[in-house]
Amino acid sequence: MHNRTLEIGVGVFVALGLAALLMLAMKVSNLGALSADGGYELTARFDNIGGLKVRSPVTMAGVRIGRVSEISFDNETYEAVARFAIEPQYNRLPKDTSASIFTAGLLGEQYVGLEPGGEEAFLGADDEIRMTQSAVVLEQIIGQFLYSKASEGEDK
Numbered sequence: 001m002h003n004r005t006l007e008i009g010v011g012v013f014v015a016l017g018l019a020a021l022l023m024l025a026m027k028v029s030n031l032g033a034l035s036a037d038g039g040y041e042l043t044a045r046f047d048n049i050g051g052l053k054v055r056s057p058v059t060m061a062g063v064r065i066g067r068v069s070e071i072s073f074d075n076e077t078y079e080a081v082a083r084f085a086i087e088p089q090y091n092r093l094p095k096d097t098s099a100s101i102f103t104a105g106l107l108g109e110q111y112v113g114l115e116p117g118g119e120e121a122f123l124g125a126d127d128e129i130r131m132t133q134s135a136v137v138l139e140q141i142i143g144q145f146l147y148s149k150a151s152e153g154e155d156k
Contacts (some may be wrong), residue, residue, distance in 0.1 A: 029062055039066065039085050040088070040125035040126070041084065042083050042127055042129055043084075043126070043129070044128065045077065045081060047080075048137065050103075050110050053071070054070060056068045058114065060093075060116065067084070070083040070086060082112065093114065095121045097114050097129055098115045099129045099133070100112070100133035101133070101134060101135035117131075
């Protein structure tokens with residue numbers, strides 16, 4: 001009887017450990033919040049989205065207000081089109097809000113940062129953010145730096 005109780009206790013402990021690992025994995029991979037629960041969607045077009053991924057955070061003033069829900073490519077304009085699922089309590093974003101793609105830290109994940117404008121009308125469901133700034137690609141910056149240093153050496 002004592003052995004049986006010990007085996008059940010160990011089994012419960014292992015099951016709780018596996019559940020904790022599963023929750024940690026979902027939190028790390030941004031799978032914790034899969035739906036927008038009554039929120040609304042916005043669209044923005046970028047020349048380059050860098051490493052932005054579906055479920056990347058959308059922030060304003062450092063606070064997560066939504067997530068990237070879809071990324072596609074427009075064959076007509078040759079731009080990346082990103083759709084954002086914004087949580088319902090953030091329904092007062094001015095129409096002239098701008099969107100930029102930033103990197104968390106030097107090599108961290110990329111996210112969308114929104115900067116509010118001053119217009120009195122607000123964005124609604126399926127509206128498009130017109131003012132955007134594409135991702136800064138580290139490789140391009142390094143290439144430009146090396147090219148400028150090489151051309152400085154040729155001038156001497």
